[in-house]
Amino acid sequence: MKMQFTFVNKSLKAGMLILPLLAASLFSAGCSSVKEASAEKGSVTTIEQLQQKIDERFNDPLFAHAHWGVMIQSLKTGRVWYERNSERMFMPASNNKILSAASALTRLGPDFTFETDLCCNGIVSDSLINGDLVVFGNGDPTLYSHFQKDPRDLFFSWAKMLYEKGVRHITGNIIGDDNSFDDNALGDGWSLDGLDAWYSAEVGPLQLNENYVDLKIIPPATKLEPVKIEPNIPSSYYTIVNNLTVSDTGRSHISVNRAFGTNRIVINGNVLCGSRPVVESPTITNPTLFYVTVLKEVLQASGIRVDGNPLDCDDIQGWKHTAGDFLLLDKHYSPKLSEVLKEMMKRSQNLYAEIMPRILSWKFTGKGSFRGGKRIVEDVLKEFGIEPDTYAYVDGSGLTRYDYVSPKQLVTILTKMKKSPYWNVWYDAQPIAGIDGTLKSRMKGTKAEGNVHAKTGTISNVRGLSGYVTTADGEDVVFSFLVNGHLRSSKETEDITDSVLELIASFNREN
DSSP states (O other), rough: OOOOOSSSSOOOHHHHHHHHHHHHHHHHHHHHHHHHHHHTTTTSSHHHHHHHHHHHHTTOOOGGTTTEEEEEEETOOEEEEEEEEEOOOOOOGGGGGGHHHHHHHHHHOTTTOOEEEESSSSETTTTEEESSEEEEOOOOOSSSSTSSSSSSSSHHHHHHHHTTTTOOOESSSEEEOOOOOOOOOOTTTGGGTTTGGGGGGOHHHHHHGGGGGEEEEEEOOSSOOOOOOESOOTTTTSSEEEEEEESSSSSEEEEOOOOOTEOOOOOOEEEETTOEEEEOOOOOOOOHHHHHHHHHHHHTTTTEEESSOOGGGGGGGGGOGGGGGGGEEEEEEOOOHHHHHHHHHHHHHHHHHHHHHHHHHHHHSSBBOHHHHHHHHHHHHHHTTGGGGSSBBOOOSSSSSOOOOOHHHHHHHHHHTTSSSSSHHHHSSSBBBSSGGGGTTTTTSSSSTOOOOEEEEEEEEEEEEEEEEEEETOOOEEEEEESSSSOOOOHHHHHHHHHHHHHHHHTTTTT
8 A cells, every 4th residue: 555645844853753653544444445345355343244144145136036034043141143934834854854963862862773573474394385374574674785785685684594494385465564653654745746756755564665666777888778777676566667768969868757656667758879878766555565565575585485366464454463463583773873863864865754753653652653753853852942833743854845844942952962962973964965865966165165064954955954063163052944835946045045154154253
């Protein structure tokens, strides 16, 4: 900064008196410039400055039509740093999983495991099982490649066990008992046009491959070759209708549909020859029957003849049994709940979240149902200080648009979990910005990377992000951002919420 001065008073004494004043003025101007430059770079050193910057983000004119709900609170002091519509109701999307996961962890504990019993209702003699194989389950969702190399590994181990015991022939049926849960396999208010997508899979006590099929679609090298479709679970349970065409120009476009109530998967569209394989994951209907059909196929492929059919126990008149009625051949335990919750929260897996209220109901009432589990979730949240009639918990995952909760209530749950004896399990289960889960690609290269642990949420016109962040001066903060009724892209909502978290992560009152 270069400045020129002219002294009117020519006296040296007067000039000497004026010079210190000018120096002070210059120093003040310089400090002011530094502060302004610092402010322009986004540096904030007071809560008031932070609030102003956050306000600017949420006042983005692109979202003037939408509804934001926000609460940011210090976990150290309890002081609310920022709030906007914090007590109003919002559709939470997958932030609803926070309610389900917190309740399950609080009531069941991190070491809880799901159980599956393989039984026989006949006589085992020499190489023969003269009777049925019966499988009883209570919702184990982990027969999937994220927990084992092949989703059918349990079936192969059962086949190996029977074969090593000399069994070569089963005269009866392979029966799946799914009576530990009620028959409501879908959530209230789920969109009909999404039921063939993996994220809307039916829920049940016996579950294989998360109740869908992963189809690897492999484009050919030339137009003269057919498109290959490789399912990760080959089975006669479903059929694939391949209507794909091949071109050597343009782009691939593929649609996969399964008509409601059927297991006929129709694949239409066009693929570009030489392009990369893609994976599509349509759901199947009646997970129990899928489970026992594939089990029978594995037994037969392992050298054990099965005369009977795969059956859902609901199709057997008068069937009312428990595992205790039969000879127990094997009891399988799932990975611990802590591992299931980590998979559920980081991937935002709806099926796992729907299991949580049902397994709570099964554990404490003897029958798994959403309604029974809902009452237990409400009991847990009431202990947290949230009354049952102040929110709407209508499914376990947030897939329905009937769920409603406020940012303040989410912050209350997150704060209570910070004080939970299972805090480390809870914190580790959340997606981490720039590292893993649904936040893997977000906030990279900022102070929020590796710092923010938070649950995402997305359904049409709804976005959510709620969790934890630590400031640059070491203060732990809890937050909840919900936006409803927006017509912008997901990326545009992320730009706002992520920039706010970057501000908080950079906040340092020691400067």
